[in-house]
Amino acid sequence: MFPQLKQIHPLSWTIIIGTIFGRMATSMSIPFLSIYLIGKLSATPSQAGIVVAVSSLIGVFASFYGGYISDVIGRKKVLFISIFGWAIVFVGFALADRIWLFFVFNALNGLCRAMFEPTSRALLADITAKENRLLVFNLRYAAINLGVVAGPIIGLQMGVADSAHVFYIAGLVYFCYGLILLMQFRRHTHIGGVKSQAEERLTLSEALRVTGKDRTFIFVLMGTIFCVLGYGHFNSTLPQYMELSAVIQDSATWFGYMISLNAITVLIIQFPLVRLASRFSPVVPLIAGNVCVASSLLLFGSFPYLWTMFLAVILFTIGEVLMFTMTDLLIDRIAKPGLRGTYFGMFGFNNLGNVLAPLLGGFLLEGLGVDRSVQIFAIIALTTAFGLPFLFIGHRCLSGKTAQDAGQDSLTG
Template sequence: MLAALKRYPPAVRLLLTTTFTLTLARALTLPYLVVYLADNFQLPVSQIGLLIGGALIIASLLSLYGGHLVDTVRNHTLVIASTLVFALAFIGAIASRSAALFFLCLVLINLALAVVDIAAKAGFCALLPVDERAEVFAIKYTLSNVGYAAGPLLGVAMLELDDHLPFIASALIGLGMGLAYQRLGDRGLQGDAPAQSGAGFAQVALGLARDRRLVCFTLGGVLSAVVFGQFTAYLSQYLVVTTTPSEAARLVGYLVTTNAITVIALQYLIGRRISRQRLMPWLLAGMGLFIAGLLGFSWASTVPMWCLAMLVFTLGEIIVIPAEYMFIDLIAPEHLRGVYYGAQNLSNLGAALGPVMVGFALGHWWPGVIFYLLVLSVILAGVFYWRGTRRY
C-alpha cells in the first residue's frame, strides 16, 4: 500500500489524507454521542436513536445535491467550504442549547463529510487511469476503517480530560484540514458538467431516475447496507435480548475488534484485485460471504464461533464496498460522476433501516429470525445488483 501511495500524484495523496483526517475527526465523538445527548438534553434512548439516525438519513438525501455540486463547482473550493462547514458544525454542536440545533449541526457534519467523500472519489477518477482506481478505492476504505478504529479510542482518552474536548478537537482538525487544503489542494480539479447543457439539479435528478442500471444498483446498495451498515447496532439488539447486557457488551467488543482487524489487514490485498470486467462474480462472492456470516451468527454459541462468523461476514464487506465504487465508476458519465456517487450515498438509508427492522422483528418474533430476514435482504440486493449489471 505504501508503494502505491508513493507513486500517486500529490493531489491523490492529499484527497486520501483529507478523507482520512475528517473520518478520524468524526469518529472522535462516536463513543460519547449518546451519553452527551442524554446528559445535556435529557432525551430518552428512543429519541436519541431517532435524532442520530434521522440526521444520517437527511444528510444522505442532501448528499445527492452535494454530488451535483461536485460536478459543477471547482473541487478546491468545494472541499475547503465543506471542511469549514464541518468545523463550524462541531462548534455549533458544543454551543447548542436545544436538541433541534444539535440535530441541525449533526446533519451538517454528516453532509460535509459526505460531500468531501464524493469529491475525493470524483477526484480519483479524474486523476488516475481506469486500471488504478480499484486500488485507490481499496486504500481509501482501509484508511476510513483505521480512522473509525482509532477515533473512538482517542475520543475516550480525551473524555478523561474534558467532556467537550472531542468536539473541540474535531472542530480544530476540520479547520486545520481546510487550511491545509487551501494551500496544497489542486486548483485545476473542476467539475466536468458541460456548460452548454444548462441542466439544473432537477433535470439531472430526473436523468438519474431514468438510468435503470443506477436505480437497480442503488436499491441493491440500500438492501446490502441494511446488513452491513450498522451491524453492531442490530447484533447488540439481538444479544441484549438473548443474553445479559454485560455479556452483550463484552461480545460486541470482540466482534468490533475482529471486524476492524480483518478490514485493516485484508481490505487492500483483496480490494485492489477487484476488476471492472468481473464485477458481478465479485459481488456474488461478497453476497455469499454475507449469507455465510449471518448464518454463522444464527448458529453461534461461543465467542470463537461468533468471531469466526464475523471474520467471514467482514470478508463480504471487504468485497462489496469497493465493488460498488467500481460499478458507479463504470456507469457514470464523466460529467456526472459526483451526482452518481451522491446517489450511491443513498445506501445509508439502508444502514438506518437495519436496526429499525431488527427491533421490530425482535419485538414480534423469535430472536433468531432476524438473521433470516437479513439473509433475505442480501438475496434481494444480489438480484438488484444482477439486474444493474445487465445491459439494457
C-alpha cells in the same frame, strides 16, 4: 504497485491521508452515539435509532445535490464547505445536552458527509489516470479503515460513553484538515474549479433524467441499498443490542474492540481480496459480499457470545470489503463523461439503507425484546438478502452494455 504510487497526484495523497485522520476523529465518537444516548441521556432504542438514522436520511436527499453541484460550481468549493462545516458540527455535538440537539447536529453531520463523499471521490477520479483509479479508490478505502482502527480505541480511553470531550477533538481534526486542503489547492489552482464544457452544465432535472434512465445504474443502486441496509446494522442495531443484553457486560468497551477488529481485518484482507475480485465483473463481488453480510447478521443473533460475535465480525468484514471496494470503480465505469460528480452523488441514495437500518433495528428491539435475538437478526439478514435479485439484474445489464461497447469499438477500429 510502486510505480503506480509515484503517479498519484499530490492532492490525491492529501485527500487519502486526510481521510485517515478524518475517519479516526469520526470513529472516536459517532459509532458510540446510540450507546451514549441510551446510557447518558436515557433515550429509548427507538429514539436512539431515529437520531442515528437522521444522518443517513439527510444524506439520501442531499448526496445527489452535493455531487451535482460539484460538477457545476467546482469540487474545491464543496469540499471546503463540507469540511469546515463538519468542524462546527462536532463542536455542536460537544455542547448538546438534549436528544433533539443530537438529532439536529447529526442531521448536519449527514449533510456534510453527503456533500464531501461524492465530491472527493469524483475529484480523485478527475485527477487520476484510468489505469490507476482502482488503486486510488482502494487506498482511500484503506485510509478509512486505518482511521477506524485507532479511533474507537482512543474514544474508549477518553470515556466516550460518558464524556463529550472527544467531540471537540473531532472538530479540531476537521478544521486542521480543511486548512491543509486549502493550502494544497492554492498550489494546484487549476484543479477543482468549474468545468468549462457546455455539455457538462446540465440542469438538476436533466441530470436526474440522465441517471434515472440508466438501467444498469438503477439496478445496481437498488441492490446496494439493501447491502448498505445490512451493513448499517453494525453501527446501529448491534451496539444497541449489546447495551441492552444481559449476557454482555461493558458493551461500549467490547463494541469498540469489535470496530477495531473490523478495521484491522479490512487492512489485512483488502488488497488480496481486491486482486481476486478484480478478475470478475464489479457486480459479482457485491453479490458475494451481500451473502457474507447477511450470514454474519444471522450469526450475531444466533450465538450471542463474545467469541462468536468476533467470528461474525470477521465474516461481516469479508462481506464489507467485497461490497464496497469495487463500488467506486463500478460507478466510475457506469458514469457518463462529464457527470462523475452527478453519478457519485446519485449513488448516495444507497444511504437509504443506513436510514432504515437503525429504524428497523430499534423498532425490532423495542417490539420483540432483546431476548428474541434470533428472530430480530433473522429478519434483518433477510432484508439484506433482498438486494440479490437487483444485483443479478444489474450484472446482466452491465455485461450486455460491456459487450455492446466492445462491438462498437471493433466496428470503429
